[in-house]
Amino acid sequence: MPNGEARVVDGAGRLTDVVDNYGLISFNFGPTLLSWYEKAEPEAYARLLAADKASAERLEGRGNAFAQAYHHAILPLCSPRDRATEIRWGLFDFETRFGRRAEGMWLPECAADDATLSAAAAEGVALVVLEPHQADAVRAAGAGAWKPAADALKPGVPYKWTDGTRSLAVYFYDGPLSRSVAFEKSMKDSRAFAARVAGRVPAADGVALLATDGESYGHHEAFAEMGLAHFLKYALPEAGVEPVNLAWHLSKNPPKDEVRLRAGGTSWSCAHGIERWRSACGCGEAGGGSLEWRAPSAPRSKDCATASSRSPKRTRPGSSRTCGPRATPTSRSCSTARRRTSTRISRSGRRAPRTTRRA
Numbered sequence: 001m002p003n004g005e006a007r008v009v010d011g012a013g014r015l016t017d018v019v020d021n022y023g024l025i026s027f028n029f030g031p032t033l034l035s036w037y038e039k040a041e042p043e044a045y046a047r048l049l050a051a052d053k054a055s056a057e058r059l060e061g062r063g064n065a066f067a068q069a070y071h072h073a074i075l076p077l078c079s080p081r082d083r084a085t086e087i088r089w090g091l092f093d094f095e096t097r098f099g100r101r102a103e104g105m106w107l108p109e110c111a112a113d114d115a116t117l118s119a120a121a122a123e124g125v126a127l128v129v130l131e132p133h134q135a136d137a138v139r140a141a142g143a144g145a146w147k148p149a150a151d152a153l154k155p156g157v158p159y160k161w162t163d164g165t166r167s168l169a170v171y172f173y174d175g176p177l178s179r180s181v182a183f184e185k186s187m188k189d190s191r192a193f194a195a196r197v198a199g200r201v202p203a204a205d206g207v208a209l210l211a212t213d214g215e216s217y218g219h220h221e222a223f224a225e226m227g228l229a230h231f232l233k234y235a236l237p238e239a240g241v242e243p244v245n246l247a248w249h250l251s252k253n254p255p256k257d258e259v260r261l262r263a264g265g266t267s268w269s270c271a272h273g274i275e276r277w278r279s280a281c282g283c284g285e286a287g288g289g290s291l292e293w294r295a296p297s298a299p300r301s302k303d304c305a306t307a308s309s310r311s312p313k314r315t316r317p318g319s320s321r322t323c324g325p326r327a328t329p330t331s332r333s334c335s336t337a338r339r340r341t342s343t344r345i346s347r348s349g350r351r352a353p354r355t356t357r358r359a
């Protein structure tokens with residue numbers, strides 16, 4: 001877990017700082033991974049819990065850690081009972097470890113449909129993160145005409161989702177910025193990337209929100225955790241932007257607009273909704289292997305679908321790049337950055353430092 005102790009070095013390669021990135025990003029770990037981690041790396045595990053606590057102290061009680069469904073289940077493919085169990089167990093595991101109730105929950109593969117959000121809201125989840133293409137339409141909360149999300153959706157702004165009875169907030173991450181970290185080695189030049197992020201922070205009421213795999217830092221890209229450490233602690237503040245977290249942001253900015261999801265279930269994994277998890281959708285065939293195994297491995301009736309740890313290479317929507325298989329127990333991180341200054345300060349004006357948060 002290189003993000004827990006990420007080195008920062010100077011131009012001569014000399015160590016100048018060691019940063020716990022988890023104190024500066026939102027993060028989630030699958031409960032099954034944490035149950036192993038707790039025993040295998042007790043000191044690093046303790047640091048993870050401490051990072052959440054420190055972030056909560058920094059951000060008015062809003063910690064950086066997100067809960068996750070208990071397994072890496074594709075929740076829209078679960079039976080209602082399994083879906084509720086996955087969410088409930090994930091929340092219980094989180095509370096047991098972090099000593100507080102989770103506000104945010106990471107949905108495996110961002111797989112979501114109305115039934116999934118309804119189940120999450122029923123268990124008390126306050127916010128989730130999705131990819132922009134998963135939205136169908138948006139409008140002013142509770143009124144007005146729906147506008148196509150492709151035209152009107154704003155990443156980094158909370159949207160109210162409701163089934164008419166229950167509701168929660170949905171944040172949509174910035175696709176280009178997130179893909180840049182995942183596939184374009186953004187962490188090689190943290191200052192250049194910070195300048196780019198600063199340009200994407202909304203002028204008011206929003207954040208620049210990036211969602212990335214934990215494996216991006218040190219596994220998919222060697223030493224990217226070092227770039228992330230410098231980005232979070234040095235380059236972003238230099239660019240007038242400070243890391244915050246979504247629970248904190250939501251507490252200050254209740255949703256003004258409402259979102260409707262695309263029908264049929266969607267995920268961030270590919271452009272074919274949740275077909276990736278139950279059929280040969282076409283993605284991942286570049287390696288020449290057959291994907292016909294997916295259909296028989298998908299749930300037939302009451303079983304949950306769980307993303308295979310040996311799933312073939314995949315392509316994300318909007319990207320020509322592929323990334324390799326990843327283990328079922330996963331970690332994810334969200335970098336949430338807000339402008340460091342009060343919104344009263346013009347974007348071109350001198351920015352007065354104001355300590356806020358991120359997770």
Ligand SMILES: [Zn+2]
Pocket residue numbers: 270271272275276281282283
């Ligand atoms: Zn696909």
